[in-house]
Amino acid sequence: MADETTSAPNEPVNEYEREPVPERARLGFKSFIGQYAGEHTAGTELMIGPLFVASGVAAFDLVIGLLIGNLLAVLSWTFLTAPIATKARMTLYFQLEKICGRKLVTLYNLANGVMFCFLAGSMITVSATAVGVWFHFPMPGLNDLYPNSLGWVLAVLAVGTMVAVVAAYGYTFVARIANYAAPWMTLVFFAFGLVGLREFLNATGTTINSAGDFWHLCQTAIWKGGAPLPGQVKFTFWHVMFFSWFCNMAMHVGMSDLSVFRYAKKSWYGLATSSGMFLGHYFAWIAASILYALQLHRDAANTDVLPGPLAYNAAGVAGLICVIIAGWTTANPTIYRAGLAFQAIFPKSSRYKVTLITGLIVAAFGMFPAVAMKLLGFVALYGLILMPMGAVIFVDFYLIPKFGLTPYYAEKSGTSINWAAAIAWFATLGIATWLVQTGRTQIFFVSLPGWFIAAALYLVVSKLYQQKLSPRPATAASLAS
Amino acid sequence: MKTVAQIISWIALLGTLAPAIAYLAGSLSLDAVKTWMLVSTILWFVTVPIWMGRPDQG
Numbered sequence: 001m002a003d004e005t006t007s008a009p010n011e012p013v014n015e016y017e018r019e020p021v022p023e024r025a026r027l028g029f030k031s032f033i034g035q036y037a038g039e040h041t042a043g044t045e046l047m048i049g050p051l052f053v054a055s056g057v058a059a060f061d062l063v064i065g066l067l068i069g070n071l072l073a074v075l076s077w078t079f080l081t082a083p084i085a086t087k088a089r090m091t092l093y094f095q096l097e098k099i100c101g102r103k104l105v106t107l108y109n110l111a112n113g114v115m116f117c118f119l120a121g122s123m124i125t126v127s128a129t130a131v132g133v134w135f136h137f138p139m140p141g142l143n144d145l146y147p148n149s150l151g152w153v154l155a156v157l158a159v160g161t162m163v164a165v166v167a168a169y170g171y172t173f174v175a176r177i178a179n180y181a182a183p184w185m186t187l188v189f190f191a192f193g194l195v196g197l198r199e200f201l202n203a204t205g206t207t208i209n210s211a212g213d214f215w216h217l218c219q220t221a222i223w224k225g226g227a228p229l230p231g232q233v234k235f236t237f238w239h240v241m242f243f244s245w246f247c248n249m250a251m252h253v254g255m256s257d258l259s260v261f262r263y264a265k266k267s268w269y270g271l272a273t274s275s276g277m278f279l280g281h282y283f284a285w286i287a288a289s290i291l292y293a294l295q296l297h298r299d300a301a302n303t304d305v306l307p308g309p310l311a312y313n314a315a316g317v318a319g320l321i322c323v324i325i326a327g328w329t330t331a332n333p334t335i336y337r338a339g340l341a342f343q344a345i346f347p348k349s350s351r352y353k354v355t356l357i358t359g360l361i362v363a364a365f366g367m368f369p370a371v372a373m374k375l376l377g378f379v380a381l382y383g384l385i386l387m388p389m390g391a392v393i394f395v396d397f398y399l400i401p402k403f404g405l406t407p408y409y410a411e412k413s414g415t416s417i418n419w420a421a422a423i424a425w426f427a428t429l430g431i432a433t434w435l436v437q438t439g440r441t442q443i444f445f446v447s448l449p450g451w452f453i454a455a456a457l458y459l460v461v462s463k464l465y466q467q468k469l470s471p472r473p474a475t476a477a478s479l480a481s
Numbered sequence: 482m483k484t485v486a487q488i489i490s491w492i493a494l495l496g497t498l499a500p501a502i503a504y505l506a507g508s509l510s511l512d513a514v515k516t517w518m519l520v521s522t523i524l525w526f527v528t529v530p531i532w533m534g535r536p537d538q539g
Contacts, residue, residue, distance in 0.1 A: 180533055184497055184525045191501035191518065198505045316515025318497070318522040 020089035032272035038178030040276025043126030043327030046307030049288025055235035058225030069244025070277035076252035078270030085261030093344035101410030113341035120334035121365030122372040127327030129308030131155040140369035164359020167335040193287030249383030254390035388454035424458035486531035496521030
């Protein structure tokens with residue numbers, strides 16, 4: 001998504017990190033379809049689908065919960081993120097800096113970058129499980145937290161280094177690779193599901209003559225419900241719905257994808273995320289869950305969630321290539337986002353170098369399977385931590401002017417920290433942590449009330465706080481935005 | 482050249498999914514599915530860079 005025409009080959013390109021995206025650099029609908037399909041048909045889908053099964057999910061809860069949750073995610077991108085992105089046309093970080101001030105946004109960028117690193121690390125973890133099938137080194141189990149063999153460490157390092165180098169070359173190159181892989185990868189995931197279904201029919205001796213027969217198989221053999229595996233949280237319909245809605249909460253409600261949709265010509269391009277949510281998340285999670293359910297059906301003691309072996313058993317070498325590429329094409333934009341976050345902390349440093357270093361840190365994180373094996377809880381935590389700032393951006397953009405207050409307050413007042421935003425962020429996280437720790441709600445649900453708490457806090461505290469400082473005249477940059 | 486590559490790419494995509502459908506229908510072995518999927522994968526990645534990735538026209 002960069003303007004490469006003005007840059008030399010292999011040099012960092014101008015990606016409008018501190019200016020609105022000009023009209024000439026804006027992209028069409030198809031670019032976002034390909035990007036989201038590739039990004040959300042990822043290696044981690046091969047973890048999430050099995051973890052649903054490990055959480056004792058039932059057929060109706062999975063199929064309908066995912067349908068509604070993913071629809072809510074698409075609507076969140078379309079009606080929350082994309083409209084602001086196509087009006088302001090700034091990166092998340094630059095927009096936050098104007099609202100929150102340099103110091104607070106630095107802290108946010110650090111938190112954001114670190115969370116992205118953990119997430120990308122889990123994607124590298126997934127890709128490395130495919131390497132393990134080829135080289136036969138011991139791989140982590142469902143409850144492992146630390147690397148368990150030298151082969152595992154070397155595999156993660158090799159995959160991680162490759163991903164880091166590619167991510168550093170810039171968004172356009174990464175998007176092109178993702179576009180190459182996306183259609184093929186989606187079909188391989190479909191193939192996983194179809195092969196898994198046939199294997200289930202063979203293993204159970206079932207004959208399908210009607211939709212009723214098929215649904216009976218789903219309920220009694222694939223997604224049977226009941227107790228979760230040891231160490232896992234029981235997933236109901238509500239868990240599935242909220243998880244699939246908030247799985248990418250940092251990106252839609254949390255506004256991280258302002259950085260992506262600032263390139264969109266129209267705000268309705270947010271609907272392009274449906275390629276990722278339905279071709280990717282919906283079908284990919286279902287397909288992956290079928291493969292893991294089959295593994296448990298054959299050997300209930302084999303609870304390992306290893307995408308490499310799961311894919312290899314279903315589709316051979318093509319399946320392994322899919323796992324590697326799926327992890328890679330998703331880790332790339334995640335590392336890119338982390339690089340943007342860190343570069344916002346060090347704006348004078350080259351994005352190329354920052355992204356490369358970030359990628360190497362990600363590779364180190366990827367050696368630890370803890371995040372990947374606890375991915376459901378981690379993803380919910382990741383959304384929760386970043387979500388309050390999405391509420392701050394939403395309120396600052398739509399409500400603050402309506403209440404006679406000053407938007408982009410930090411920039412206009414010259415303050416380095418907007419305490420209204422800081423209090424909204426920290427107090428929301430404090431309240432959410434208290435709600436979860438005291439057992440009043442689970443982490444999968446707390447982000448919804450959390451968003452309203454953050455929005456209300458930002459508005460109320462801004463009303464009190466902005467009266468204490470006199471805004472400076474608006475700068476040219478703020479007027480341009 | 483691009484058109485030829487594009488046609489081969491579409492055939493490769495078909496070859497990625499069709500074997501799994503045939504396996505579900507019981508008309509192909511799992512080993513054959515794996516072989517066809519690998520061949521299709523190679524074809525896809527060899528041909529797709531020839532035509533995909535041109536500047537977006539919106």
